Amino acid sequence: MRTVYIDPKLCANCLSCRVQEECSKYAVIREEPSDKPWIDSYKCSGCGDCAGMCEYHAAVVEG
Numbered sequence: 767m768r769t770v771y772i773d774p775k776l777c778a779n780c781l782s783c784r785v786q787e788e789c790s791k792y793a794v795i796r797e798e799p800s801d802k803p804w805i806d807s808y809k810c811s812g813c814g815d816c817a818g819m820c821e822y823h824a825a826v827v828e829g
């Protein structure tokens with residue numbers, strides 16, 4: 767099983783998050799617009815598509 771997460775140290779907290787916009791499972795959560803996004807492991811399918819989506823390489827896919 768893959769581990770997928772957004773590394774808060776790498777995330778630049780963009781105004782609009784490309785990973786959130788493009789994840790087909792709507793697994794990227796941002797409760798407040800000012801919050802850094804995170805990935806809900808219950809919604810994430812582990813597809814790995816987000817690995818190349820973030821220009822800051824904050825979307826990490828392991829495994």
Ligand code: SF4
Pocket residue numbers: 772776777778779780781782783784785786803819820821822823824825
């Ligand atoms: S995960 Fe990437 S695209 Fe999304 S807010 Fe963070 S830096 Fe921006």
Ligand code: SF4
Pocket residue numbers: 770788789790791792793794805809810811812813814815816817
């Ligand atoms: S691995 Fe796939 S389902 Fe999970 S957050 Fe990335 S794009 Fe979405």
